[in-house]
Structures are given as C-alpha cells and as structure tokens.
Amino acid sequence: MASSKRQRRIFHSENKEIRKAFLEYVEKRFGIPSSLFEGRHIYLGSSGKIIMGPALHFEPLSAGITVGRLSKSGNIKPTTNFIQTFGRFATKNVVSLSKSQAIEFLRGLDVKADCDCEEGYVVVSYIYPLGCGLLQRGIVKNMLPKAKHQKIVYL
Amino acid sequence: MIPADFVERYKDITDVELLCACLEQPLPKSFRINTLKAERAMVLERFKEYGISLKAVPWYEDAFIADKHDIGLTLEHFVGAIYVQELVSMLPPVLVADCLQEWSKVLDGCAAPGSKTTQLAALMRNKGLIVANDIDYVRIKALKSNIERCGVFNTAITNYDLRRFPNMRFDVVLLDAPCSAEGTARKNEEVFYLWSVKKILNASRLQKQLILRAFDLLKPGGVLLYSTCTLAPEENEEVVDFLLSKRNAYLEEVEIKGWRYDRALEEWQGKRFSEEVSKAVRIWPHQNDSGGFFIARIRK
Numbered sequence: 001m002a003s004s005k006r007q008r009r010i011f012h013s014e015n016k017e018i019r020k021a022f023l024e025y026v027e028k029r030f031g032i033p034s035s036l037f038e039g040r041h042i043y044l045g046s047s048g049k050i051i052m053g054p055a056l057h058f059e060p061l062s063a064g065i066t067v068g069r070l071s072k073s074g075n076i077k078p079t080t081n082f083i084q085t086f087g088r089f090a091t092k093n094v095v096s097l098s099k100s101q102a103i104e105f106l107r108g109l110d111v112k113a114d115c116d117c118e119e120g121y122v123v124v125s126y127i128y129p130l131g132c133g134l135l136q137r138g139i140v141k142n143m144l145p146k147a148k149h150q151k152i153v154y155l
Numbered sequence: 156m157i158p159a160d161f162v163e164r165y166k167d168i169t170d171v172e173l174l175c176a177c178l179e180q181p182l183p184k185s186f187r188i189n190t191l192k193a194e195r196a197m198v199l200e201r202f203k204e205y206g207i208s209l210k211a212v213p214w215y216e217d218a219f220i221a222d223k224h225d226i227g228l229t230l231e232h233f234v235g236a237i238y239v240q241e242l243v244s245m246l247p248p249v250l251v252a253d254c255l256q257e258w259s260k261v262l263d264g265c266a267a268p269g270s271k272t273t274q275l276a277a278l279m280r281n282k283g284l285i286v287a288n289d290i291d292y293v294r295i296k297a298l299k300s301n302i303e304r305c306g307v308f309n310t311a312i313t314n315y316d317l318r319r320f321p322n323m324r325f326d327v328v329l330l331d332a333p334c335s336a337e338g339t340a341r342k343n344e345e346v347f348y349l350w351s352v353k354k355i356l357n358a359s360r361l362q363k364q365l366i367l368r369a370f371d372l373l374k375p376g377g378v379l380l381y382s383t384c385t386l387a388p389e390e391n392e393e394v395v396d397f398l399l400s401k402r403n404a405y406l407e408e409v410e411i412k413g414w415r416y417d418r419a420l421e422e423w424q425g426k427r428f429s430e431e432v433s434k435a436v437r438i439w440p441h442q443n444d445s446g447g448f449f450i451a452r453i454r455k
Contacts, residue, residue, distance in 0.1 A: 086308035
C-alpha cells in the first residue's frame, strides 16, 4: 500500500544498523535497557530522523514516534518525546530539578546543574521526565522545542 | 441560539426542553490518564496536591471529571500523562476493549485529532497495530502531534479518503464518522449557526458510503464500531439500517455501565428501521450532562 502523499519508502524494512546504534546509545548513556524496545522496529526517516514504530508491511504517511536524530557526524540526539516516554527508566545522566528550576526549564530557559552527570545529553526531570537537556560546564542547555515552551500553573 | 427547526425535529423523541437547557450549559471538564506514560496512582496524588477535585466514572478506570477547567495547564498535560477528552468520546474505544489483543490490527477510519487513537493505543498497551487514517492532511498534523505527545508507538498514519482505502483486513474498525455534530453544541457554538437539514442529509449520504467501506475492511468475525456526535437519525439509525440492507452484518447490543441512554429509534419520519438497529444506543446530552452521541457495534 503506497501512501497518497509520499512515495519514499522508509517503513518497508527495519534499519538494523540504526537500531543497534540507537539502542546501544540509550543503554550506555542513560542505562535504559534495550529489552524495553523488543517488538518495536526502528526506521531511518528523512533528515536523520530515527523513528520507532510497529512492524509494517505497507508504506504509511508516518508511523510511531521520532525518538532521535542522527547528525551527519553520526551523533545521536534523543528527542523530547523519547525522554518523556522512556526517561523514567534512566538510571544515569539524569538531572533532577527543583520546582523553581523546573518552572524556568519549562519556559525554555537554561538551568544550572548540581550533579555528577557526564557532559552531553541528559534526562531533565522534575516529578516526571520533562525533556532533553545538553549539559555543558555545569549548565543544562534547554533542548525543549520552542512550541513546547509554556507557563505551567500546576506543578 | 438553537434553531426552531432543531427543536421541532426532536420534540417527539425526547424531552426537548431539558435538551435545550442542557445545550446552553458548558460541558464538565474531563480527561483520561494516559497509562502509556504515567501511573494512575501518581497522577491522582498530584491532582490532590494541586487541590483539583476529581470524580471517577464507573465504566472506565482511567477517566475523571475535574472541578477546574484549566487542567491543560498542569505538568501532567505537558508531559502527556493526561489527555483532555470529552467523556462520550471515550466510549468507542472502551466498547471495543474486549476485542483488543496484543496482535490485533485496528483501523481508526477518521482518526484526527487522535483522541480515540491514543486511547486505543493505551488499551492495547502499545502492542499490535493501529492504522490511524484521516482524509484531512492539515488535521493529520494534530493527530501526529498527539500520537507523539502520548508516547504511542503502535500506530501508522495514512491519508486516504476512507471510501478508497486500500484492501487490507482489520480485526476492529472504528468509524467515528464526520457528521453535523449537533451533540457538540455545548463546546462549539458554531454548530447551530451552520445547522441545516440539508447539511444533515449530505452527511448521511457520505456516512452510508463510509460505513460500507469500513465494514468491507473487516476480517470475518471482526467488529465495526460506528459512532457519531450528532443526534440526527438520518446520520445514525438510517446509516446503520442502510448497512444492514446492503451487507450481511449483524448488530451486538451496546450496554454502558453507569450511563443513561435510549435505545436507537425504531422509526423516524415515517421510515421504519430494521429491528436489529435498536441494539444501538443514542445518548442525549441531558441524560448524563455530557455531549450527544450515537453508538452501534456491528459484527461481520
């Protein structure tokens, strides 16, 4: 079944190479076990999008969720939606915020981190995993998409 | 302003004064907990801390009515732990929950913006396959965004006119058909500005084509859940009756614990429907302080 809007074949077969690289990355970086992703397929979409979705025998318009992005240099960046869904299983490189820091982070601001995380992408957490941050020299750079910046009244 | 023709149409089949009084009231704010992302107990504890009182419903353990209207400004909404959704809109997935298995293939024929798709995914625990189809490419953006926000991995999105959906076979098909939306008047005042009998008849013609295709996409033994958010019998009983006259389909009795509802009409404006049709239900807004809805469960 070909999609009516896009003919490019992304979902006809799983990308085993990307699957291995992505699962190794999240296990090594965040301690999120690969076993959580059994039965899910990984596809490589346009612009280096790493997509996790169901096994498919046809080409839909889109499927599943974009869980990461692969840069031209081969680095992987996890998405906000991936962190919000699986961040609760992370055992390392998690930055826990105070309530006032969480308010700032949700508004799109960078926050100071007082933790022993390695530099690089981190799970930013307050009660729930909020999204992805980039830890550099003690500052967590805000990686929330602009469309998600908002003032939360109840937290 | 409720049109006089609207009142005239329904005065013989329900208490139209109660109906009109109800349609002028705002809807209660309801939501469901997205169990794909959060534990129910944790979310409930957080709402307690916010001072937002919640009322549970007897027919679905993840659905709640809140006493405040700004629940979209909670942290839980931001992280996708809750999904703001009208109570009647939660009924179709709940009414096919007994047919959902880990290997099920489900089609949501008119899926955008994805309330029912994401609820189906939660009921299926992100297993199996949901094909979420919608004809409107612009509305698919909202569908995609809700799927991402709710952490739904078992869904593929397609952009077909359902009448020309490619040949595939599904265990369950949800057809929440495009309709004149009379039952949504409490949240959308425009409904009555645009209301006309002609609009109802046009919707009915389209729904008859959609229900045939939706039924043909079922595996033998599969279940089609047909629903609309309108009160118009032309878009409800008449559409189901049309399917029964064209295909070898039979209805299963719909029962919803804790809801007040009427059985589907046996006749409308002199036209008599098949007896089978009365196994479907129509929910009037004033019966449960909700939106209006019609639901039929059809087996192939």
